[in-house]
Amino acid sequence: MITIADVAREAGVSVATVSRVLNKNGPVSPAAHEKVNLAITKLNYQPNVWGRRLRRKESRMLLILVPTISNPFYSSIVAGIEDEARRYRFGTMLCITNGDEGREREFIELLFDGQADGAVMLCVNKDDKDVKEIADKVPIVQCCEFCKDSDIAHVSIDNFAAAAQVVRYLHSLGHEKIGFVGSVNQFVSSEDRRRGYEAEMEKLGLPVRKEYMAYADRDYSFQSGIAAARELLQCPDRPTAIFCISDVLAMGAIRAAGELGLTVPGELSVVGFDDVEYATMMNPMLTTVSQPLYPLGKTSARMLIEQIEAGEGKGKIFLEHKLVIRDSTAQTGP
Amino acid sequence: MITIADVAREAGVSVATVSRVLNKNGPVSPAAHEKVNLAITKLNYQPNVWGRRLRRKESRMLLILVPTISNPFYSSIVAGIEDEARRYRFGTMLCITNGDEGREREFIELLFDGQADGAVMLCVNKDDKDVKEIADKVPIVQCCEFCKDSDIAHVSIDNFAAAAQVVRYLHSLGHEKIGFVGSVNQFVSSEDRRRGYEAEMEKLGLPVRKEYMAYADRDYSFQSGIAAARELLQCPDRPTAIFCISDVLAMGAIRAAGELGLTVPGELSVVGFDDVEYATMMNPMLTTVSQPLYPLGKTSARMLIEQIEAGEGKGKIFLEHKLVIRDSTAQTGP
């Protein structure tokens, strides 16, 4: 291993000068600068991170807490965070919690450890006490999901508005019996989409019927989507359209329809949410709400870095969504 | 921040003793042990990683190099690696290269930096010179993909045998005109699956026809899968079955068939590879080759850790695959 002292010796200067060149701070004469750079390349010197971090007490590392990576939904967000972090010369550590509280706690430790300077969290229940406490002590930004009634920085889309827009769209197609498939989890997104659905139904003078609303399990599994949709489709006066709060759930609804002999979109319109990659691989291709995933990630990272460097930046940012109309929705029959 | 000196003072012992308790090495009297533990909990002391790593010159960190996380294929492997790493008290850093060479290089730097003690690589071209050089200097294990003609440790399935098995299965269903959709990339898996296909065709006395083989782009995109399959299906004497080297490609083949008015599996059987989650969300559900992803990950991590700790462990391990028969394949018509 080759150290800063070796470089100093080789260049015929002191370690301080080398350090100054390395960090581009303090004043260095062009001549010294030259000599140091020569020595660095000659020796192929690489500063030791541990020494540096020990001394500086900063890691220049960002934590990214995701519940899972099996959902491609997260991949673009993560890419956005990583790209932005890199722009500001931060490294990233991707931590997959798999819904395991112990593991999540362990990752959070990294923050108090000083192993990371801050974290982007992608998986917060709508009122998670722990997170609120943590955010008081270390820089945190919540992405997509966030805690209500708290001033923790967050960036997401307007789920309420998006859901309302879906209902409006379906209504414009002639649908009046519109079902809803949500999830029993505690995410704001789930809640806001449900509220958006209900509010818009009322606004349009359509009844919000209990039997038109069903709930999948907490992690939006395909199977639970099938079950939830089946429930709606088997009720006496079945809905002619179903709005699902995730694409996987929507795919479940399409499967359920198929099992019951219903064609999509002929006899049933289905709308999803998220616009994951395979929404277009399906048959029919899914009408869904697209979130600006990459920008969501970039924005989170930027907010976090601001918070770390400036010690502030507790904003709330909402980005634009987009309703993408494809083949799983159609006019109601005459 | 609370340091080891604080603990020593609180416990009325020297820092050396505290360190001994922390690391469970050297001899410590029960009394001292007790006092130290008390002080640690009282002060809520957490050893500083930078100081420790600087001193020990080891990070107890494993690098995981994946090309992308948008492909759910990797998520189980990563989970396997992380779980096993954790068992041996190693942390992990997930690095997403996105096929960017510069980024890959940057991550590799972390190894020479000492920021990680070794790496599991999930994305190696079949003869990547760089990787061979790197593996000479730092512990590396290749998972799924690996360099041919090199003794770098790796774990994967027998792609050749799996492909042969698919062809045999299709043949047992009565198919003789069996097409192949591969990829132009440089992965051993792609090559071995193609070789397995060709070898088994010959073994069964079936002609290996150029016009029955098509290639998707390097990252198995859905669109390129459609294009490749369309090519096969439009040739004069079209195949009655197609073996695709990935599930996404198989989904593309099904789409292509649909566009040409061919039913699956009625008029065309399709087999995929990998058994990704959404292979069962499709209609029809995909017949495919399932890889033991989680065990693949666990095994890689174990091999890597052995290599790090023992300084050896350059084995080659092959795990069992499984042909999963679902609804996209059927007997040929009478």
Place this chain on the structure above:
DNA sequence: ATGAAAGCGCTAACAG
């Protein structure tokens, strides 16, 4: 069984 002390490689305050 315990403690004193010497660094690990680096940065930054200070003195020149």
Place this chain on the structure above:
DNA sequence: CTGTTAGCGCTTTCAT
């Protein structure tokens, strides 16, 4: 503009 030096928090001889 440059060099000397004192740590950052920890582990690990080497004495005792």
